[in-house]
Amino acid sequence: xxxxxxxxxxxxxxxxxxxxxxxxxxxxxxxxxxxxxxxxxxxxxxxxxxxxxxxxxxxxxxxxxxxxxxxxxxxxxxxxxxxxxxxxxxxxxxxxxxxxxxxxxxxxxxxxxxxxxxxxxxxxxxxxxxxxxxxxxxxxxxxxxxxxxxxxxxxxxxxxxxxxxxxxxxxxxxxxxxxxxxxxxxxxxxxxxxxxxxxxxxxxxxxxxxxxxxxxxxxxxxxxxxxxxxxxxxxxxxxxxxxxxxxxxxxxxxxxxxxxxxxxxxxxxxxxxxxxxxxxxxxxxxxxxxxxxxxxxxxxxxxxxxxxxxxxxxxxxxxxxxxxxx
Numbered sequence: 001x002x003x004x005x006x007x008x009x010x011x012x013x014x015x016x017x018x019x020x021x022x023x024x025x026x027x028x029x030x031x032x033x034x035x036x037x038x039x040x041x042x043x044x045x046x047x048x049x050x051x052x053x054x055x056x057x058x059x060x061x062x063x064x065x066x067x068x069x070x071x072x073x074x075x076x077x078x079x080x081x082x083x084x085x086x087x088x089x090x091x092x093x094x095x096x097x098x099x100x101x102x103x104x105x106x107x108x109x110x111x112x113x114x115x116x117x118x119x120x121x122x123x124x125x126x127x128x129x130x131x132x133x134x135x136x137x138x139x140x141x142x143x144x145x146x147x148x149x150x151x152x153x154x155x156x157x158x159x160x161x162x163x164x165x166x167x168x169x170x171x172x173x174x175x176x177x178x179x180x181x182x183x184x185x186x187x188x189x190x191x192x193x194x195x196x197x198x199x200x201x202x203x204x205x206x207x208x209x210x211x212x213x214x215x216x217x218x219x220x221x222x223x224x225x226x227x228x229x230x231x232x233x234x235x236x237x238x239x240x241x242x243x244x245x246x247x248x249x250x251x252x253x254x255x256x257x258x259x260x261x262x263x264x265x266x267x268x269x270x271x272x273x274x275x276x277x278x279x280x281x282x283x284x285x286x287x288x289x290x291x292x293x294x295x296x297x298x299x300x301x302x303x304x305x306x307x308x309x310x311x312x313x314x315x316x317x318x319x320x321x322x323x324x325x326x
Contacts, residue, residue, distance in 0.1 A: 006041040007178045008098055010146075012106035013044035015158050020046040024056045029158045032104060036171070039317060043098050047111040047142040051087035053080075060110045064122035066137035071110055081141070084111060088145035095146075100153065101177035102170065105143050107159035113140040114147070114157045152239035153177070164325035165245070173242045175316045176200065180238065184231065190222045193234065202312035204241050206254045211241035252282045258295050258307060265302045274298070289323040 013020050017028035049055060058076060062069035070081045105114045117138035139147075147155060154173040161167045183196050197219050204212040215237045222230055255278045259271075266274065277291045292313060299307045307313065316322060 005178065005182065007039060007101045007174050009040045009042055009174060010095060010098070010100045010103035011042045011044055012104065012109065012112045012158075013046035013049075014106060015104060016042060016044055018044060018046070020049045020055060022048075022055075022057050022059050027106065027158075031161070032158060035320065038319070040174075043095065043100065045091065045095075045112075045142075047084060047087060047091070047140075050091065051080075051083055062110045062117060062119045062138045062141075064119070066119045066135050069119050069138055069141075070122065071141050084141045085145065088142045091142070092146055092149050096149075099181055100150075101181065102154035102156070102174040103146060103150075104161070105140065105155065105157045107157040109140050109143075110138070111140045111142045113138065114143050114155060114160075115139060152236065152243065154239075154242075164322070168322040168325075169242075169245055171320060171322055172203070172246075172315050173239075176203070176238070176242060176311075179311075180235065188227050188231065190219075190230075193222065193230070194219055197234075199309050199311050200238075202254050202257065202310045203315055204238070205257070206246040206250050206312060208241040208244045209250075209253075211237050211244070215241070248282060248284060251288055252278060254312065255281070255291050255295070261304055261307055262298055262302065265304075266298065270298070284326050287324050287326050292323065 011032070014025075014027045015029045015032055017026045017033065019026050021027065048057070048060065058073040058078075060071055060080065061074050063072055064070045070079055071084050072079050072081075106112045107114075108117055110117060116136045117140055118134040118136060119138035120134045121132060143155075147153075154170055154177060156166065156170040161170065179196070179200075183192060186192065197215060201212065204215065215234060218225075218230065218234050218237065225233070259274055259278065262274070263271070274291070274294060277286070277294055280286045281288060281291045295307070296313055298304070299313065
């Protein structure tokens with residue numbers, strides 16, 4: 001049931017191993033390149049080089065108000081704020097036509113950091129050494145513009161992707177986004193939207209039951225709404241729901257929901273085994289892959305077609321090992 005089409009993903013160019021950093025080096029991320037790269041077509045972006053700065057170059061930093069900082073060089077204090085903002089607007093307009101399913105930014109970068117980027121006090125260069133510790137409330141200039149333009153598109157930093165929960169959530173979202181884009185590439189029908197919504201039911205519920213119900217109402221009233229408006233409203237609800245982190249409690253509720261489909265099919269021993277495994281997952285004794293493997297086994301054994309169609313049971317390639325953590 002897995003997708004075969006590669007997902008288009010924006011990425012900070014240095015993470016692919018391209019020598020675009022200030023010192024002519026790179027920050028190649030092996031997992032992004034070698035593992036996720038099997039399923040992704042990357043669109044690299046290096047804002048600093050693409051806006052015209054050389055390699056090598058003087059380093060940059062953010063200074064001033066964290067909400068709207070200036071981008072300046074660290075030694076000569078040349079201000080590149082306007083240049084970066086103008087470049088960002090042009091590049092983001094180009095990226096809109098790439099139909100990206102997400103973006104991976106470079107951690108701590110004054111141009112591409114997604115969060116917690118250092119912002120220094122805007123003082124006379126001669127007093128810079130005595131200005132005190134920088135704030136960690138900044139966002140890279142390009143990253144800020146990108147996230148403001150695409151507020152619901154999945155985004156992450158390579159550093160945060162080291163957290164297994166954040167990694168799983170991000171990858172799940174980009175695979176859903178790809179399936180949504182695939183749907184929009186076809187002539188739209190309400191029936192196709194109903195099928196998409198139905199197959200993503202349990203996956204969406206693992207993030208937000210409230211949003212799932214709202215999306216259900218949208219679909220149910222689909223004939224009364226113009227297709228363009230319906231698509232826009234549904235997409236907003238979908239991406240907003242997926243932005244909400246799935247939790248052990250939410251997954252447990254979905255697993256119990258799945259178990260309900262087997263109440264007339266499983267033997268007493270099988271029911272007990274499934275409940276015990278779900279309880280162990282809820283107690284964080286086993287990873288999510290354990291109860292899901294058993295659920296998938298029963299889906300095949302008892303021919304449960306509705307569950308077999310649910311993306312929740314196989315949301316992304318097992319090779320990514322995203323549900324193997326406790």
